[in-house]
Amino acid sequence: LVIKANKLIGAVLYGEIADGSWYQELLEKQENIAAMRDTLIFGKAYV
Amino acid sequence: MNNLPIIKTTCPYCGVGCGISASVDEKNRLVSISGDVVHPANFGRLCSKGSALGDTIELKGRLLQPKVNGQEVEWSEALDKVAAIFSKTIAKYGPAAVAIYGSGQLLTEDYYVANKLMKGFIGSGNMDTNSRLYMSSSVAGHKRAFGSDTVPGCYEDFEHAELIILIGSNTAWCHPVSFQRIQAAKLANPALKIVVIDPRRTASCEIADLHLAVASGTDAYLFNGLLNFLSQQQALNQAYIDEHTEGFATALASSRYSLEQVAEKCAISVDDLRSFYQCFAAHEKVMSLYSQGINQSSSGTDKVNAIINCHLATGRIGKAGMGPFSLTGQPNAMGGREVGGLSHQLAAHMDFSKADDIDKVARFWGAKAIAQKPGLPAVDLFDAIADGKVKAIWIMGTNPVVSLPNADKVKLALQGCEFVVVSDCMANTDTTALAHVLLPAQGWSEKDGTVTNSERRISRQRALLSPAGQAKPDWWIITQVAKRMGFESAFNYQSSRDIFREHAALSGFENNEQLGLRDFDISALATLTEQDYEHLQPIQWPVNQAFPQGRARFFEQGQFYTASGKAQFIAVEPRLPFNAPNEQYPLKLNTGRIRDQWHTMTRTGIAPQLNQHKPEPFVEVHPVDAMTYDLVPNSLAKLESRWGSMLARVQITDSQQQGNVFVPMHWTQQLASQGRMGALVNPAVDPISKQPECKHTPVAIKAYHPAWQGFILSRQELTFADVEYRVTIKGAQFYRYELAGDSLVDDWRSTMSKQLSDINTENAHWQEYQDSGKGSYRAAKLLNNQLELVIFIATDNNLPERSWLTSLFAQQVLTLNERKALLSGRPAQGVADIGAIVCACFNVGEKTLLAAIKEQGLKTHQQVGACLKAGTNCGSCVPEIKALLADNQSIKNTARLN
Numbered sequence: 042l043v044i045k046a047n048k049l050i051g052a053v054l055y056g057e058i059a060d061g062s063w064y065q066e067l068l069e070k071q072e073n074i075a076a077m078r079d080t081l082i083f084g085k086a087y088v
Numbered sequence: 089m090n091n092l093p094i095i096k097t098t099c100p101y102c103g104v105g106c107g108i109s110a111s112v113d114e115k116n117r118l119v120s121i122s123g124d125v126v127h128p129a130n131f132g133r134l135c136s137k138g139s140a141l142g143d144t145i146e147l148k149g150r151l152l153q154p155k156v157n158g159q160e161v162e163w164s165e166a167l168d169k170v171a172a173i174f175s176k177t178i179a180k181y182g183p184a185a186v187a188i189y190g191s192g193q194l195l196t197e198d199y200y201v202a203n204k205l206m207k208g209f210i211g212s213g214n215m216d217t218n219s220r221l222y223m224s225s226s227v228a229g230h231k232r233a234f235g236s237d238t239v240p241g242c243y244e245d246f247e248h249a250e251l252i253i254l255i256g257s258n259t260a261w262c263h264p265v266s267f268q269r270i271q272a273a274k275l276a277n278p279a280l281k282i283v284v285i286d287p288r289r290t291a292s293c294e295i296a297d298l299h300l301a302v303a304s305g306t307d308a309y310l311f312n313g314l315l316n317f318l319s320q321q322q323a324l325n326q327a328y329i330d331e332h333t334e335g336f337a338t339a340l341a342s343s344r345y346s347l348e349q350v351a352e353k354c355a356i357s358v359d360d361l362r363s364f365y366q367c368f369a370a371h372e373k374v375m376s377l378y379s380q381g382i383n384q385s386s387s388g389t390d391k392v393n394a395i396i397n398c399h400l401a402t403g404r405i406g407k408a409g410m411g412p413f414s415l416t417g418q419p420n421a422m423g424g425r426e427v428g429g430l431s432h433q434l435a436a437h438m439d440f441s442k443a444d445d446i447d448k449v450a451r452f453w454g455a456k457a458i459a460q461k462p463g464l465p466a467v468d469l470f471d472a473i474a475d476g477k478v479k480a481i482w483i484m485g486t487n488p489v490v491s492l493p494n495a496d497k498v499k500l501a502l503q504g505c506e507f508v509v510v511s512d513c514m515a516n517t518d519t520t521a522l523a524h525v526l527l528p529a530q531g532w533s534e535k536d537g538t539v540t541n542s543e544r545r546i547s548r549q550r551a552l553l554s555p556a557g558q559a560k561p562d563w564w565i566i567t568q569v570a571k572r573m574g575f576e577s578a579f580n581y582q583s584s585r586d587i588f589r590e591h592a593a594l595s596g597f598e599n600n601e602q603l604g605l606r607d608f609d610i611s612a613l614a615t616l617t618e619q620d621y622e623h624l625q626p627i628q629w630p631v632n633q634a635f636p637q638g639r640a641r642f643f644e645q646g647q648f649y650t651a652s653g654k655a656q657f658i659a660v661e662p663r664l665p666f667n668a669p670n671e672q673y674p675l676k677l678n679t680g681r682i683r684d685q686w687h688t689m690t691r692t693g694i695a696p697q698l699n700q701h702k703p704e705p706f707v708e709v710h711p712v713d714a715m716t717y718d719l720v721p722n723s724l725a726k727l728e729s730r731w732g733s734m735l736a737r738v739q740i741t742d743s744q745q746q747g748n749v750f751v752p753m754h755w756t757q758q759l760a761s762q763g764r765m766g767a768l769v770n771p772a773v774d775p776i777s778k779q780p781e782c783k784h785t786p787v788a789i790k791a792y793h794p795a796w797q798g799f800i801l802s803r804q805e806l807t808f809a810d811v812e813y814r815v816t817i818k819g820a821q822f823y824r825y826e827l828a829g830d831s832l833v834d835d836w837r838s839t840m841s842k843q844l845s846d847i848n849t850e851n852a853h854w855q856e857y858q859d860s861g862k863g864s865y866r867a868a869k870l871l872n873n874q875l876e877l878v879i880f881i882a883t884d885n886n887l888p889e890r891s892w893l894t895s896l897f898a899q900q901v902l903t904l905n906e907r908k909a910l911l912s913g914r915p916a917q918g919v920a921d922i923g924a925i926v927c928a929c930f931n932v933g934e935k936t937l938l939a940a941i942k943e944q945g946l947k948t949h950q951q952v953g954a955c956l957k958a959g960t961n962c963g964s965c966v967p968e969i970k971a972l973l974a975d976n977q978s979i980k981n982t983a984r985l986n
Contacts, residue, residue: 044861057908059931062961078862079886083909085931086916 042082047075060084096124097550098539099138100193100532101686103416104265105541106130106138107626110533112552119145119533119552127626129243129541135264136684136698141532143695145553151515151528152557163558167565170482170525171572173507177480178210183459185479187214187469190429191486192222192418195537195549197587198562199420200427200435201579202484205566206463207434208455209575213463214478216431218486219424220466221780222417225383227425228777229392230414232658233400235650236437236607237425240642241375241411242543242628247273248409250371251281255307255395256381256783260291261683263379263415266542271295281371283364285310286381287678288708288750289743298364301745303355304676305784307382308662311394312343313350314365315401319343323369328403332646332654339397339657353662368398373409380417380680384782386666388774393658400655406644415542419549422540426608426629427591431463436595437608444604452597454578465778466492467771474501482509484562485529487688489518490756493780495766496732511565513556514690518757518764528559532691535561537584538624545638546610547626563587585621589614596632607649612636665784666772669747673729673786675713678750679765680783685754693759696820703817704826705763707736707789708750714740717789723885724792724813724828727751729785732767735760735792735813749789753782761814794828796863798881801825801893808843821897824890827881836865836881844877852876857911866911873901880913888913926972927958927965937969941976949973 042064043051048071052064063085067074080087092111099106107127111120119142125132154166177185188206190199199217206215230237246252246269259267274280274295284296285307293299302310318324319340329336347365351358368374376399382391396412404410416422428435438445440462450458464472470492472478481502492498502508502522510523513531520526529535536551563584570579581587596611598604609630616624628638648655669676684698692698707725709717719725719738727734727749736751744750755763770785794812801822813828833839837856857866863883869876875896880887892914896906909916923935937958946952949969953960959969 044859062930078859079864079882080912080914082857083912083916087909087912087914088917 044074044078047073047078049074049081092120095550095552096127096548097552098419098547099134099141100419100549100691101137102263103418103421103542104129104263105419105539105545105547106134106265107547108134108138108141110552114553117145117147117553118142127547129543129545129547129626130265133265133268137686137692138265140692140695140698143697144691145531145533146694147556149514149516149694150531150556150559151512151520151526152559154528154558155526157524163560163568166525166527167568167572170509170527171569174210174480174482174569175573177507181479183210183212183457184214184463185477186210186212186481187216187464187473187478188482188484189466189469189486189488190215190217190424190484192217192219192416192421192424193485194424194562195420195535195539195584196423196427196546196591197537197584198484198566199424199429200587200591201563201566201570201581203428203435204453204455205570205575205579207428207459208449208453209457209570209573209578211457211459213431213440213459213461214469215429215463216466216469217424217429218466218488218491219418219421220430220778221384221491221782222380223383223414223421223425224430224465224777224779225385225388225392225774226378226414226416227430228389228774229396232389232776233393233396233656234607234643234648235656236648238607238642238649239414239422239542239544240405241413242640243269244640245375245409245411245413246270247276248373249273249280249375250373250409251283251367251375253283253285253368253374253376254292254296255285255376255378256383257377257379257415258286258288258290258292258680259377259379259415260294262417262681264683266415267292281367283367287745287748291683298360298367300354300356300360300364303353303745304678304748305385305387305665306354306662307391308387308394308660309345309350309353310361311391311398312660312662313345313347313361314368314398315340315343315394316345317347317365318369318398318401321369324401325403328646329401332403332643332648333400333657334652334654335657335659336401338659342659342661343397372404373407374399374402374404375410376412377415378412379415381783383414383777383779385779385784386772386774386781387663388779389776390658390660390663394660394662397657397660400657406641408641411641413542419541420539422542422544423538423546426540426595431465431469436591436597437606442604448598449594452594465773467494467773467778467780470498470501473505476504479505480507480509481505482511483519483523484511485513487517487519487690487756489522490688490764490766491753492766493769493782494731494771495764495769497771498766511562513559516758517688517690527565528557529562529565530555530559534559537561537563538588540629543628545626545628546624546631548624583618585616585618588621589616592616605649607642666781667730667770667784667786669786673788674747675787675789676748677727677729677768677785677787678748678783679753679769680750682752682754685752687754688756689754689759690756693818696818699817699819702752703824704815705734705736705752705755705760705765706739708739708741708744709789710744710746710748711740711742712746713744713749713789714738718791719789720791724794724797725789726792727768727787727789729768729770729787731770731785733762734765734768735762749787755815759816761810761812763815792828795830795832796881796883797828797885797887798879799824799826799887799890800877800879801890801897802877803875803897804877806844819894819897822894824894832863833881837867840865840867840879855907855911866913868910870902870907873907875899875902875910878910926968927956927961930957930961932956932958934972937972938976941973947973
């Protein structure tokens, strides 16, 4: 995951891709992810 | 297990002195513990600590071989060395240049010979004990009032009492089995009233009808006021006062405090105070149970006497269900007092204040060089070491670098001392680290002798297992040194029974009306055979001609051990704690025990189940103080006093009074790099008992903001360079390290691999997580799919709960989901519950859909899409969503029909 100023600006997924659309959504919305940053990479089920 | 021998013994922790039935598997060094149902101290009950004793007897961490300057040596070499240096030091500087510092962990027989060696044959009074820190105010108070150190009542009184007052005692945690007995008594007799007097709202308040949260250190005002109230209400027992006591008028004169004055001093309401006083006045059978909140004070002796005064004035002493009752801290604090283990005592309840007593003991022992005056009490003793006046010290079974006040000074004193000998059962304590000679002592489960509990009951502590390594009984070690110092004939014992018999004989020696009567007399036990001693049943002293089966209570008919035979009222002028808070150190620090640990955790810290309740050193802070000092729950705080500092985890609770903080007394440097509370505690002592004021030190507190915080869980024990905050916690299948540091680390990966280079990484799989922007690092090591190690580092305190991760160490293999979740630190939210995936685009499962449909009353797939996004991308799952909507509808209709 590539993060800039607590916003997701890029993601590369390999193998386990179930959360792809969720990352896409976060990326498009430019949502501030500070609160979920510590578990962001583990996918939606960890937020 | 059925054929294993059952051995009866006594618990080595608090002064309740519970009997234990141990089933012993010697071959596998396993002991299964249960309460002894016939022991009068506990009737089968045991607390969490006692129940876990079987988990504390492992050989790991034990001191197994004598050591001189770090080198393992044979016993003879170590003993020769101790004897030679003690003899040389005495020859050069005199007997006052050497000292023994013992412990309430020693058995009576060990204590007896240590005391005999120092006071009788070396000829110095410098034998003191850690009981000085716990009991000496009670001893001094008893002595002033009764002329003897006598606990007048017994545990059975709990069942007869109408009012039980717990004063400065968190009995629920510190004497749990006595607390349970009181609780049971209240259940059986709901009329039994319980009053707790304590600045803190402790677990003991659960059964209290009234809790007086008095201001720290104001107890003497409270009991002086009570004496005055009793007098005003004509609730005195004038006949008892006239017949059996002296000094009432002066004691009353110094107690003239009105209800309002007392309430103001104690910072409690007049109504609460009045109801306590009325309750005391109204009930004949009153017990005042007190402990360290009274004793550990610069006016502890006066506080003890203020309490005793009220019992003497009402004649409520020596009869069933009444009396002042000191709850002792250690398993054998009482035994130590009986043999004269405190530096002002001589032996068998005789002390240096009477020339006759010195003469008696000298003749009994055949000790020409017997000491003529008291030696140094604990705090003064370690000051004398720091000053170079005491040059050789022998510490037995205690950890003064942790437990004494101003403990950093104690550490420096021992570092600078010419010769430090430590006898202990554990290899690595904060004190053994400073020893020139280490002597491996037998621990509980190996040693054999007697102990005395709070109610004067002597019980056998028996060996369950063969000794660890070269470990020897303390009495053997002491007598071997004594013999090498030239005192062969006076220390020629073959067993602990030989010593016990001599101790019993001394207690009866010239102990009669003509030559002076003493309370402590167990002369009927002086002729025990080996078999009698082996089978000795728990018995309350005295055990003599008059009381061959022991005696439950003293003083019903007066007969005190003073010159006049009358009890002495003591006029008490209440004093506040010695060091008052000021601008720089505005808070009052209180210290004490927690439920599941014992003293410096050298044994309880080994039992994983005892490390769960309170795993880290903590500080309890009132919510308003937390706000004032900017402290948040679970963060770290630095406490500072004039004497030292410590780091602790913040717990915010209104059970503390505003302006007061509490820290546990247990953590050592071995277990917590900056968790020793002794470093903070002021060295103020009571002028009479010399007991330190551990319950009151002015301190400052501030938030500690480390550069990083984290934890490591590891199946193997780890060694790594210490950091600013490090706490080691032993778990069931893992070691837990709580960490924090001041210096930022750029590359955690290489730092950690250097730090943990000794752990085997062959065939291991690693997971790593790094957020360089935030400074977080996490890693996990798996071996054959079993969890070996996890590391979590963060620059904030946003770390996962340890419970889920620690639970994974119990598993043989991790599941795929667990592996995936591992470095998040917690199980996926609802992973198991989302059900079969319906919408693959947004990963929405059937159970999630059904729950939303039901809870939010969704009727169309568009509503579902708006709510969960399901079906809004490719749309291929819309039919399934519609089917679920239809199913839900039909369920509703069916429900309506029914």
